[in-house]
Amino acid sequence: MSELEEEPLPALDLRLTAENLEDLYEYAPCGYCSCLPDGTLVKLNQTLLGWLGYSREELVARRCLQDLLTVGGRLHYETYCAPLLLLQNQVKEISYQLRLQNGSTLPVLMNAVLLRDTNGQPLVVRVTLFDITDRRKYEQELLRAKAEAEVQGEQLARANELLTIRNEQLTRINAELDNFVYTASHDLKQPASNMLGLFEELKQTITFHDPQADKMVTMFDESLHQMLSTIEELTMLVQRQRQLEQVPLEAIELRPFAEEIIRSLQPGTTSTADFTLDFEAAPTLRITRTGLHSMLFNLLSNALKYSEPGRRPHVWVSTTPADKEVVLSVRDNGRGLDLERHGHDLFQLFRRFHPEVVGSGIGLYLVNRLVHQAGGRIEVESTVGEGTAFHIHLPT
Missing domain, CATH: 3.30.450.20 (PAS domain)
Structure with a gap:
């Protein structure tokens, strides 16, 4: 038993x-x-x-x-x-x-x-x-939920289709704009160079008697050089974006890469700024080499260019791992920005917020486009008179 x-x-x-x-x-x-x-x-x-x-x-x-x-x-x-x-x-x-x-x-x-x-x-x-009253109500509720889900699915499908069409249109428009910018800058470069050469000859052959002439000549000369510089940077911008589409991804060791850029920004033996590098949390980054170089070069050069007068520049560069991404941060102790006033224009082409400093207004625009081209996003923190921090979120 x-x-x-x-x-x-x-x-x-x-x-x-x-x-x-x-x-x-x-x-x-x-x-x-x-x-x-x-x-x-x-x-x-x-x-x-x-x-x-x-x-x-x-x-x-x-x-x-x-x-x-x-x-x-x-x-x-x-x-x-x-x-x-x-x-x-x-x-x-x-x-x-x-x-x-x-x-x-x-x-x-x-x-x-x-x-x-x-x-x-x-x-x-x-x-x-x-x-089966309760069961019938439950079945009817399921049928209603299913019908709503089907309607929402159809709406989502239509929205996705519309989004795909819009993306294709934006891609085509961006390509057309890039072609226009490249063609316009290429066609303007030679006339601008000719104007600069003619003006140099003019300065040497003509004598101005007006006491304000020297000031006006200097202003005209600076404007010509600025125009030619902008044309060259626009041409470089489009060329670089086209080149990056063909460049493969690679695992880049960040410390020697950043140190090389810093040396190019501070030639000679005397340093004009302090740099703190911390890549322990994420020592490498998988990205195109030219794209990363443009991002870091523009952010580091801006940190030096827009330093606070009377304060020795200090720039912190670091990485932080996050959920399926790495955050590359560049922080400085420079002049800072009023984000409430200028935040929506920060990455627009030709936008400049410190007119007393020479610049073209292309650097941050290029950084933003390169970040999006790499599948990432960029966040900014800034306080006027204290400094600015750029946080670039890149997929791993």
Whole structure:
């Protein structure tokens, strides 16, 4: 004998053994009824009568089971359910709607068994009905949610399609703008160079007697040089972006890379600024070499160019690993920016915020485009008179 068989049975409340079978039938949590093979009702329990709202006398021997169903349910019972009962003596989980005495309906799930006499002739049909109101509400809610999801899916698909079209348009427009900028700068470069040469000759052959002439000549000369410099930088900008599209990614060790850029910014043996490098958290970065060089060179040169007068420049460069990305940060103690005033124009082409410092307004624009081209984003923190920090988020 197994251990399970040897275990003593738990003590039973003797009141449970006195359960009234008639009450169990009458007040079961489901509806019971019995009917003749033609559907004439011969017995119903009190649960079913309570659902229907009829008395026993109104239904027994006076109504048929199919009379309790809606028109569609009655047609289904007579053409499908009744023949199936005769064929296989039972049907399971057929959904119907009961017509109640007050005119409303009740969704039920029907199971039925056909009993036969000793001669095999149909004798009586025993029917069990389960109230599925809550289940029907749940199913309807699921269908509604599914319909809403399908509508949202279609809307999302249309939005994605529109976004794809917009992206293609923007890509085409950007390419056309780049071509325009490159062509315009290329075509303007030679005339601007000719103007500069002619002006140099003019300064040597003509004598100006106006006391303001020297100042005007100097201003005109500076403007010519600035125009030529801008044209050259625009040409370089487009060329560099085109080159980067063909340059492969590589794992770059950041410390020697940054130190090389710093040496190029501070030629000679005397340093004019302090640099603190911290790449311990992420010593390498997978990116195009020329793209990273342009980013760091522009940010580091800006940190030196826009240093606070009377304060020795100090620049901190570091990396921080984040979720599926690396944050490359460049922070300085320079003049800083009023981001509330200039933040939305910070990366626009030709935008300059310290006119007293010579510049073209191209550097930050180039940095921003290179960061986006690498699949990243850039954040800026700045306080006027204290310094600026650029945080470049790049995918790993």
